[in-house]
Amino acid sequence: MTNNDTPARPNIVLVFMDDMGYGDMGAMGGSMIKTPNMDRVAAGGIAFRQMYAAASVCTPSRAALLTGRYAQRVGLERVIFPQEPEGLSSYERTMADLLSECGYRTAIYGKWHLGARPEHNPLRHGFEEFFGIPYSNDMDPVHLFEGQQVAETYVDQSLLTKAYTDRAIDFISNHADEPFFVYLPHTMPHIPLHVEEGFRGQSRGGTYGDTIECIDHHLGRLLDHLDQLELSDNTLVIVTSDNGPWFEGSTGGLRGRKGESYEGGIRMPFVARWPAEIPAGIECNEPAGFIDLMPTLVTLAGGKVPDDRPIDGCDISATLRGEPMPERAPxxxxxxxxxxxxxxxxxxxxxxxxxxxxxxxxxxxxxxxxxxxxxxxxxxxxxxxxxxxxxxxxxxxxxxxxxxxxxxxxxxxxxxxxx
Structure with missing residues (x-):
């Protein structure tokens, strides 16, 4: 705490899987796939048992996550493809835009999927660095971008999870003395599945499980790096997924899957750790949504959400600390x-x-x-x-x-x- 008892602004790391189910995380009750580092985040912080994606497919879920607005307000109500003109408008204010204004250093390493034209690039939406693919890994062509330029036209997808995490670790090292926001939207376990050597055939959950156990391993590397830099105490680490599982994966017994509005398509595994502020091992059993993250993170950073447009999410920073959910809209x-x-x-x-x-x-x-x-x-x-x-x-x-x-x-x- 500072002298006026105001919590220090946290560093923020948002780890975002692609098509991982509610029942694929040990902290949510899963048993087929080993996720000790995701469970480590939950044990050191909070598990939300009823966290809702704003959509059951990629593009609208991500649009709502970053803007705090339903994707229909953003005009990205469906999955968009590489050759299509739609994308995130410069009218929209992302959490990266707003955190940058609060003095945060910002980076995205992974899948974007909010438009493929130059004006849609993450560097135009508040991020200082981008290394990743602009859309899903089953769309052609799969090109790896460095900033606004194509870096690789042949992409070995089995190496992406490690590569994204390496970049995140380097970015944290380079900005350890400044507040930072790292958005880490992994390519996996979206199909086609690609597995790093050393993780193939290791999971009881098949190749799908292998990809998640690989992500979990590299999450552990990132958590350890925060420990080594003595940044863990004041870093908010969030781990979740964009929507429910597609052809494989567990909903934890919930009805429906990706593409459906039943719980299996939209209720997400969601764990968060911030040792300086979040009590260890707590749970929230009240409904919350991805739309809440933008206003919550911006508030924690000392910023203000835009007042010139509807913002659908609400500030749940008190809930992160174990207090009751504020009165909220449906x-x-x-x-x-x-x-x-x-x-x-x-x-x-x-x-x-x-x-x-x-x-x-x-x-x-x-x-x-x-x-x-x-x-x-x-x-x-x-x-x-x-x-x-x-x-x-x-x-x-x-x-x-x-x-x-x-x-x-x-x-x-x-x-x-x-x-």
Whole structure:
């Protein structure tokens, strides 16, 4: 603490897997895959048991994470591909933008997936360094970027996890005397799976498990490096994933998978450690969302979130420290432009499945306290709750619909000058 009892601003390391399931982390109850270093983060800090991605697929989940705004506001409501014009507009303020203004040094090592044109590059969105791939590893061509230039046209993906971590370690060493923000969005375990030599065939979870155990090993290297530099105490380390598992991986018994608004597609493993401020071994069992991270991290850094646009997330810094969740708005889940689900307190309402799915039995109302696997529809039993939730859903869906043309125009435009 400083003399006025204000906590020091933390360094921040955000480790973000691609398609890792809720049940793939030991701290979340998984047993097939060994994750001792992720579990080490949980044991030294907090595990969120109901942390929601803002979408069940890559691009919109990441857009919401970095901006604190639902991806529909950003105009990135679906997965985008290399040849497409859409991308993160310069109108948007990312957590990297805002942390930079607070004096943080910023870097991203890994997968971006918020646009492939020059104006979409992470260096245009608050990051000082970028080393990684601009989209998913199943998209062609897979090129490795150094800043705004292609560094490699043939990429040995089995080496990426180590390479990203090496860069993060070097960046931390170079900026150990300054506040820093390292965003580490790993390529794995998104398919196609590639495994570093020494980890192949080691996991009970098959090749998928091998990739996660490799990530966990390199997370351990990073944690050890923070220890060696005596930075661990005031570094907030967050470990999570962008959305639920795809063809492999465990949801921990939750219903649904990637691409769905059921819990298995959007409830994420999420652990965080900050020894100076977070008590060891605590849990949060209340709903929170990726949209909360931008306002939370910016607040911890001493900054302010923009007041010239809607910010959907809320500051949960007190919850990180073990205090109750602040009163918050419901958490919404979309599939592209269609509102699919709403979580409000103990209740979760589904009004639609993804666009190409069977819509029978909608709406569905689940009591998440007694039925976390979303197995028993209570819509006929709870007409007052159903009516209230339908009204919440209808009003927010209309609000998003009204701002759709503006959001789409920004995402499809070139650089936007903000006065």
């Amino acid at each position: 958490i919404f889940t979309f599939h592209q432009w269609s509102l699919n689900a709403v979580r409000d307190g103990r209740w979760k309402l589904h009004v639609r499945r993804r666009n190409d799915a069977d819509q029978r039995e909608m709406p569905q109302l689940f009591d998440m306290e007694s039925d976390p696997t979303e197995s028993y529809n209570q819509a006929n039993r709870e007409p007052e709750v159903l009516g209230r939730m339908l009204d919440i859903a209808s009003r927010f869906a209309q609000h998003i619909h009204d701002q759709q043309p503006e959001a789409m125009a920004r995402a499809n435009a070139g650089p936007v000058e903000v006065s």
